[in-house]
Amino acid sequence: MGNQALAIHELLEAWGLESRIFAYDMDEYGRRFASFDPAYREFMGSEDDLLIFHYGLYCDNYRMYLESRNRKVLIYHNITPPEFYEGLYPEAERLCGLGKDLLPQLMQGDLALGDSDFNRREMVEAGFPEEKTGVLPINPPLGRLDEVTEDWDFARWLGDGRTNILYVGRAVPNKRLEDVIKLFSCYHRAINARSRLVFAGPIPINTYYAALLSLVRRMGLEDRVFFLGKVSDNRLKSCYLGSHFYVSMSEHEGFCVPLLESFHFGLPVLAYSAGAVPETMGGSGVLFFEKDYPLLAEMLDRLGRDTVLRERVLAAQRERLEEFGPDRFARRLRAVVDMFLKEKQGSGVG
């Protein structure tokens, strides 16, 4: 969400339009570009301004969106169905429930965009008029990783001859990290003991993390499953370059940027078909519809041994990635901005 807001901000400024970012919360990096949302209040009254509201988490600043007199575009990044958090993180369950319930109330804007068609359809199902919806796909910031050097110590560790299976993303229940562990247990126990599983991404829910560690221990995989937590771009790049497969077992995704990052770094992707994953994969990579772990472990083995199959998968992934170039994103955003600029000129407001 933050990356897309930043990408839009940079393009708007490049087109000579004044742009500001406001957020409820932000990290150190975000503070270089954004202000806390109360600062938005002074702009709320203007009918000439365009408010682009990114919605992916229940947050009380939606009231500002409702009260604002700006022209409004909603960009929906999707909210995780609350049931995924049941029994694991009650506060998140409550907030996700509130977030889902709130969606229909955000219908009053001029345009509602999903960053995938999956998200757009969810808005339509929530009652948004179809003609007022569209898709603005995420512009994956792949160049960011190209520019950094690898974490060499970490790369050496990964490059010790073992087969590395990678998952990148937040460790949250809808991503089903436990299913990745189960698949790995089959691969490691029955096919290739010289293998390890690496999770790279923030671990925001201690309960879930503790449960995952408990499962890992129960399966006897303590020395072979690694949770890196939030990693630097250098280390993330090493993860992609030093791994052999990317596996996603997620059961709810609004888009899934790590799939495209894996495409970019030449990692064959095996992903469960759920949410926006099939759309993001776009007919490339390995997609499965049933979590038959021993069967999927054989598929991993096959991909590792069959170089022709592997190359076919990688070629299709590269081809798919071309459809997510920055030009395409800029063109779509420009069309949205022009629509409002023309309306403004047409109405004589200036």
Added chain:
Amino acid sequence: MIQVNGRDFDEHGLRAKAEARKRAGLYDTRLLGLLERDIRQEVEEHVFSMIQVVYDLQRSLEDAGARLEPPTDLSMGEPEERKGRGRSILRRLQTRFIRAVNEGYVQQQEQYNTFFTKAVDISYRQLCGALGGIDLNQVAEKRDRWLSSRPQWEEEVARAVSEQGRAQAVVVGIPGVSLLELLQEEGRLLLALDTSDKTAADAQSRFLPAWFHSQPLQILETMVPQDLGLVVAAFPEILTGEELEGLLAWAGSRMKEGGTVMLALNRVWTEQMSCDEGFVRFWPRRFLAGLMQRHGLKPQEWRAGDRIFLKGEMGA
């Protein structure tokens, strides 16, 4: 169903292989059971449910009118309350503090575990350093290299050992695939365990049930063999004294009369692959014999080819 590049993939070959591995015993029933396990069961069976208790308490106090957290909605709250950046930052700080208290104990536990592991590692290194101020990295490397080599048993040794005991067999430390193949052919091999993933992977590539684990006993303790008759420790040096004791206790409590434990005495023939003495444990024969006796096994020296074993048999 699996699709590759948008097209249905012919899964017959994959399914046949998966079934063959199941038949060969590479997937045991416990592992297959764990594949069905819901992650919430892990939560329910541990103290992590404390989080829910704290959360429920917090909610019920709030329902009763106690205000533990500032309102989640910035625009709500008392009319006279100051809104704006300062208020917003304070609210975030308060919320984070309360969440940190709620969940802090899990973090503390993790920190303690990390601290403990590091402390043990540092102690080991300090102890080694005190023994002569040697280059520890070099020693560790040598030791790892030594321990990663496995004695490769000759065919005649493997055959002779495979003929010992009866019923199901467990192997700890894989002395090449010959022994495992012989046991598997007879339908006796329950599992082979090793602290080297290389030997385990070699065995797996031949559809032999072999697992890697840095502490093999942990895996054994989860197993419930129907009719255990033979335990072979081809490389007892990979186990600590406690683990060896645990292994023999595990075997002694599960084997019936005639059950056999074979412990390889590697000291006599491993001089050529030994590194600096003092960094690899060669278990003394008397120590191993004592352990066997303690767990109901009658020890005696036994030879096959040029290898010597301590063979322990369960008495009546």
